[in-house]
Amino acid sequence: MTPPTAALHPTLAYHVTNTLGWPRLRPLQADALDPIREGRDALLIAPTAGGKTEAAVFPLLSAMEEQTWTGLSVLYVCPLKALLNNLLPRLETYANWLGRRVGLWHGDVPGSRRQAILRDPPDILLTTPESLESMLISTTVDHRRLLADLRAVVVDEVHAFAGDDRGWHLLFVLERVSRLAGRSIQRIGLSATVGNPDELLRWLQGSGTGQRPARVVSPGARSDAAEPDIELDYVGSIPNAARVIATLHEGEKRLVFCDSRRTVEELAEALRGHGVTTFVSHSSLAADERRRTEEAFAQSRDCVIVSTSTLELGIDVGDLDRVVQINAPWSVASFLQRLGRTGRRAGTRRNCLMLTMTDDDLLTAAGLLVLWGRGRVEPALPPPEPRHIVAQQLLALTLQEGRIGNALWPDWWNGIGPFRRSTARQVLDHLIAEGFLERDGGGLLIGPEAEQRFGRRHFMDLTAVFTAPPEFTVLQGGTEIGRTDPAVLTSATPGRRLLLLAGRTWQVDWIDWKRRRCFVQPVEGTGGDARWASSASAGLSHPLTRAMRDVVLGADPPVRLTRRATSVLARLREEHADTVHPDATVIAREGGDVHWWTWAGQRTNATLRSTLGPLADPTHRGDDLHIRLRNDLDRETWLQAVDGLCDRLRRPDVDDRALRGLKFTDVLPPDLARETLAARLADLPAAAAVLGEPVRFVISGR
Known part of the structure; x- marks a missing residue:
């Protein structure tokens, strides 16, 4: 052969x-x-x-x-x-x-x-x-x-x-x-x-x-691969998580994933308090700091590195013995990436210890593991309607070429979908009307508005499609440690101002407000503040929240559950008993409020709220699991109002403040900017499916 x-x-x-x-x-x-x-x-x-x-x-x-x-x-x-x-x-x-x-x-x-x-x-x-x-x-x-x-x-x-x-x-x-x-x-x-x-x-x-x-x-998984060793636990707090990690698997090399930079810093500090050799990795650390810690971790044994998703994407940190996950990752695909960090050596198998902090975290983790056990992996779906990126590309192409043809510009994208649509021409016309581009005979040049808005630093702001919140650089002498949120430096604090960064506590000596820098010195002890502006959460998906409902209905994830996790899940099932039904969604009265328990996810519920119109309580934004309805709702009113709504679905209304989170929307016509964001906030197929399901009413006296 x-x-x-x-x-x-x-x-x-x-x-x-x-x-x-x-x-x-x-x-x-x-x-x-x-x-x-x-x-x-x-x-x-x-x-x-x-x-x-x-x-x-x-x-x-x-x-x-x-x-x-x-x-x-x-x-x-x-x-x-x-x-x-x-x-x-x-x-x-x-x-x-x-x-x-x-x-x-x-x-x-x-x-x-x-x-x-x-x-x-x-x-x-x-x-x-x-x-x-x-x-x-x-x-x-x-x-x-x-x-x-x-x-x-x-x-x-x-x-x-x-x-x-x-x-x-x-x-x-x-x-x-x-x-x-x-x-x-x-x-x-x-x-x-x-x-x-x-x-x-x-x-x-x-x-x-x-x-x-x-x-x-895609060759698929090896048939002789051992089943992974996965355990789900409930610890309730970061200090408890640190105690568990410090106690278990002593002498082994552990990678701990967290869902935020703040959690990374606080857990790392707590682990060091237990005498555990601990390293830190996240996007707000200086490149040299991250490289030093990742190299040190790769060469060490009996240690822990605490990280955000930055270490999910294949960066080599040597052979790992264990992966620990604080709360649930955002998807099964992400969980598989992290799980795959282990079990690479002969005679070992993939493993993950999932430590959850709150009741909601435990239910989410259990739902995710149910999905994983069913073999479901989320599709990788590009966000719909990238009109703001079309605007960015038109400006970038004009910079690239110096001048583009007023009729020939679509050729640069070879007929790819977003540039075939009539809205691409609308975007171009708006750029011209607002002075971002200007006509020159049969061609287009960069206009004065683009020069003013993006011209600093040689138009480099045009190369990134996300806006990073302003942060202060943290330095010890001439060495950059990382970056922190300005709120840490401006919030009222008694006594010394302490930062938590790279898993260590620092005292702020001096702040250079003009250049956005602060100078620090290391101090003994704890109590530093770690804070960063968080991006808006996309919420839980429809499949995940439905799996969480299955957990409440009695489905157990196919992993080992600690006694603590089993006990809390039993309590949650009892508390949510009136909000779930195996064959229907539930409308229930709780005190003076009426809630529709859809268990459908944030985007689906946002679409349903918009579609329901006056049936939904306008003062309640909804969440992943339920929508608050008018408190005078009865069965007959509901059935009449929702009849035929599947054919009249509406995308969520867009708050102008939400547009600030989408870079380049300010160079779009306002109606197109709102349509773009509304398309991304909606889940029309899932909303139609939920509206088509039977509804069980648990409204006493109605």
């Missing part, structure tokens, strides 16, 4: 066998060889540490040699700079075997190294979508020369991109890159398990959907 490595370039095959010592390729790597070498678009799916990078890069390197590619041939795009930094040494090793070079380009790369890349481009360039956009709009980069030889783009963690506006931004930038290169560019996505792989691949193909051959490569 011919070994799979025979399909690789001989030099590469030699090093895979002799330098890496691999007796064979992994199933994903073997299955990906032919489609990638044939030039097909592909989506490669495997758990964390499943060999996805090699599955994409090995056949591309082989094609590079066999087809004599020259110049910058491959872009490797990641969502995180830290992930790029982590990948660089490994990809340099593989490329060097063939005499090829790899470069790195992102915001932390010195200008001298970028200039070297422009003078003599590498064969593979690692970058982010924002850095790629900055190359296109920069007056110092000859992007046509740089991208003239491009053949393929690898998009790592493509599911993470697809779930928000960075995905649309990346997709639109790739269309422009393809036009600059003058050829169709092969697109290869690397993804963890998703519920809609074929749909995700078609989305990644962009304008090439249906025109370029494509294949999903």
Whole structure:
């Protein structure tokens, strides 16, 4: 039987066998060889540490040699700079075997190294979508020369991109890159398990959907893989969570995931109070601080690293013994990513200890684990109606080209959906009317309003599709530790002002308000404040809240439950007994209020509230589980009012303040901005399904 490595370039095959010592390729790597070498678009799916990078890069390197590619041939795009930094040494090793070079380009790369890349481009360039956009709009980069030889783009963690506006931004930038290169560019996505792989691949193909051959490569789970060891516990507080983590699995290497930076800091401080060697990783730590802690953790034993989702996306921190999850992650897909961090060594199995803080957290975690047990993984769905990204792209293209044709601009996006619609023309007309663009004969130039709004720092604010809240840089001497919310520095406090950052307590010595900097010194003890502005929560999904209802109705997640978790779940089932029914939603009176217990999720309930109109209490915004109705509601009024509503669903009303969270909506016509956000706040199919369900009334005296 011919070994799979025979399909690789001989030099590469030699090093895979002799330098890496691999007796064979992994199933994903073997299955990906032919489609990638044939030039097909592909989506490669495997758990964390499943060999996805090699599955994409090995056949591309082989094609590079066999087809004599020259110049910058491959872009490797990641969502995180830290992930790029982590990948660089490994990809340099593989490329060097063939005499090829790899470069790195992102915001932390010195200008001298970028200039070297422009003078003599590498064969593979690692970058982010924002850095790629900055190359296109920069007056110092000859992007046509740089991208003239491009053949393929690898998009790592493509599911993470697809779930928000960075995905649309990346997709639109790739269309422009393809036009600059003058050829169709092969697109290869690397993804963890998703519920809609074929749909995700078609989305990644962009304008090439249906025109370029494509294949999903997903070998599936090993049949001999051991069942993971998962336990669900209820601890009630961060100090209790720290006690459990400090006591269990002593001598092992543990990665703890938290849902916020504040929880990371407070848990890390509590763990250090128990004498546990603890490291910290989250997005508000300085890059050097994160790198030092992640490297120290990778080389240590008997320690803990506490992290937000930043360590979910494949950054190598060495072999792990345990994963601990504080509360539930936001999706089954995320849970699978985190679970896949363990069980990599022979003789070990994947494991996760889930510690929940509140009753709601326990119910959410139990629901998520029920979904996981049923094998359900959420689809990766791009947000609908990216009109604000269309506006950003029109401005960015004008900067890139200096002048765009008033009629030819759609050609740059090769007919991709959002640029085919009539609303794209509406967006352009609005940009012209408001002075963001101005006419010059048959062309368009950057207008004075765009200069004023985005012109600072060479229009770099146009390269990012999210607005980061203003933060203060925290420094000890000349060393940056990280960033903190300004509220920590302005809130009233008795005595010394103390910060909690990088898992340590610092005293604020001096604040430079003009430059947004504060200088600190380490102090002994605890009591520092950790705080950051949080983005608005998308709430729980319809499938997750329905699984939570199943838990209340008696379904147990297929994992070990501690006595504490079992006891609290029993109490929750009793407390919620009047809010659930296996075959219907429930309308119940509680005191003076009438609640419709939909168990349908935030977006579904927001759609239902808007559709119900005067039947819903206008003073109540609703939540994931129920909607408050008029307190004089009776069965007859309800049945008459909802008859036929499935055909008259309304998207949620949009508060103007909510528009501030969507960058570039201020360059849209106001009605289009509201329509964009309303489409993202709605779940019309789920709302129709809920309205079609029977309703059980538990309203005494009615």
